[in-house]
Amino acid sequence: MATFLYKLGRLAFRRRHFVALIWVALLTLAGVGAASAPPAGSTSFSIPGTEAQKAFDLLEQRFPGMSADGATARVVFKAPAGEKVTDKLNKATVEKTVKALGSGSEVVSVADPYAGHAVSRNGSIAYASVKYKVSGMQLKDSSKDALKEAAQQARDAGLTVEVGGDALTATPETGSSEVIGIVIAAVVLVITFGSLLAAGFPLLTALIGVGIGVSTITALASALDLGSTTSTLASMIGLAVGIDYALFIVSRYRAELAEGREREEAAGRAVGTAGSAVVFAGLTVVIALVGLSVVNIPMLTKMGVAAAGTVAIAVLIALTLIPALLGYAGRRVKPAGQKSKLLGGGRKPKNPGKPNMGTRWASFVVRRPVAVLLLGVIGLGAAAVPAASLELGLPDDGAQPTSTTQRRAYDLLSEGFGPGFNGPLMVVVDAKDSHDPKAAFAKVGDEIKGLKDVVTVTPAMANKAGDTATITVVPGSKPSSKTTEDLVHTIRGKGADIAKETDSKVLVTGSTAMNIDVSQKLNDALLPYLALVVGLAFLLLIVVFRSVLVPLKAALGFLLSVTAALGAVVAVFQWGWLSGLMNVEQTGPVMSMMPIFMVGVVFGLAMDYEVFLVTRMREAYVHGEKPTQAVVTGFRHGARVVTAAAIIMIAVFSGFIGSSESMIKMIGFGLAIAVFFDAFIVRMAIVPAVLALLGKRAWWLPKWLDRALPNVDVEGEGLRTQSSADGKDADPDGERELVRA
16 A cells, blocks of 8 residues: 555656646536536435335325425514504405415415414414425525515515525525634644645645535536535535645655655655555545445435545545645745744754654653543543433424524414424325225324324315325424424324224324434434444454554544534533524524434544554554554654644534534534544543553454455555665656565
8 A cells, every 4th residue: 555655646746747737627627517517406305214204205196286395485474563464454465465475386375374274363473375396495596586575575564574484495604614714724734834835735735625526516416416515514524634634645745854855755655654544544534424325314325425525535636636736846845843934944943852742742641541541531421421411303493593584484483373383293194995084084183183282183185086185283392392202103103093993094294203203213323323334444444553452442432532522512502501602592402413424424534533643653663662652653743743633624614613504503513522522632642541551462463363454554664665765766767666564
């Protein structure tokens, strides 16, 4: 591995014009594809195997033209103080608005609030339900504009009007904080390298990689049914790992220069050593992201694969474009320890013989490993305590900022009709095999009316064939509450009993039931997914480190950090701690996808630091140093880079906390805090403490396994045969095979 990457790095350094041209061409091609691609259509949200999805599929068959998955809008009207919506003038305004709402070409139906008893008991609030043929993401701008215009006309007439539902679905905005994250990353890079040029390379290559990845996703969005969240998450992860991987290569290049090697040789060795760590670190991230497909939720699978593709691009750019850019830079990129003149280069260091911070910290840890280990584990354990209260759900309009019309419509409906009105349940009765379908419909309705927490049960609405009917059930509690979830399970339990009596099937669906089924599916998939991802990465790390205990320690440390991060997410987004600082306006259940997505992404990112830091330690150990000294050596060379990489990743992820989309906000915070815990507590404290305690046993590997495993030479041992430090004996054409040690 190291030999191949060494030759690749030298080739890219020499053929820099060709390499740069390839990446510019790929960026241009992706950009043209994104610009010329048709706009993304419907972003379907199907959950194969769930009862809610089966009910949706049944409705499509038995109620053709009903558009069960079509967009909906609830236009909510509130009369001025002291008036009612049933007053003559207010009623005329509402009816005029309803007529305007029904004129669109994509509108299936509009329910008149006065004919459909959609007026609150005190007469102050009413709503009109609008049903569309297509989903909210597929809805034309003209239909959305007509909806907004009709609402505005009613506002001009004196009513308070808000619009809820998914008809006004918009692309989430990340705000200026994302840019701030990139600026922080730039500052950290400048401090780390002491050079504006060297600092600019990781940022430039990361932006190129993200540009290619996101443009490709945009170009394929219509064909592959990719949503806006897919590109947002791909850019978040791609930007973070792109900067980090480039940082590792440039840092090693400067270290090789400091040892006196010529620039082409230094580029080859940097890619051969640090590049090997980048390849395996990238593989763990890709495994974790692609592994999301085991959950069998198409949307989550697409998100994972798209993000994994962006990570793969970041790896390829780090291995090829970075050495090419270093070739262009020439002597303007200084060896490690030297700064550019603009940033104070040329000055004599105050304490030239003083060990760096990484060396001092590692020396402290290996002297007191037990105390550091206990402190780190207890601290993460305390942070993980809130995770025991984790409640999962999917966000609805109640989680939107209060500045949005969707949230204000949600609050008005809760005020006028009760909190459960925002999450009605749709009960589908399949009586095709029943001898008396009407009796079956009536039986289901009567049974549901007698259940606890049921406010309203509408009469059954049968299809033309009379063999299938829908019943709308309004719970007494809000959609995301545990009480509503219990009600769904109770109705399904009753349905099983009714099925035996009437030869019919009872299915519960609707957005609330769908959210409950998604949460359950994700819960059931978490442990198998964790076993798959950790198991595959564990095997990969055994190959990398040629050790059993080091990968085991890496996996256990990850579990500590991700559990602590989940505890922090619960504390902020569920309990409300520091919610004002995070601009969390509505606390509630943690998004169902959060734990499994965090497990996948954080595990991959955690292994980045593990591979880069511990590879340096193993490199020193293989070359004859004692185990504790190897730990110190690894920190002397790698601590500064890993610290910078972690700060950059935290800054990038934190930038997404400013998103208007609650899911993106939560993921940004969760990943940022997880990287903080993993990089600074697990990798910087617990890992060296454990390695110091294990000593030589840390690198133990059974002889039979040692013979069976391939020698990937991540440490670059094969490159040691390159004699002279100035590279005079290196093959100038890069064609002569190197001998592995």
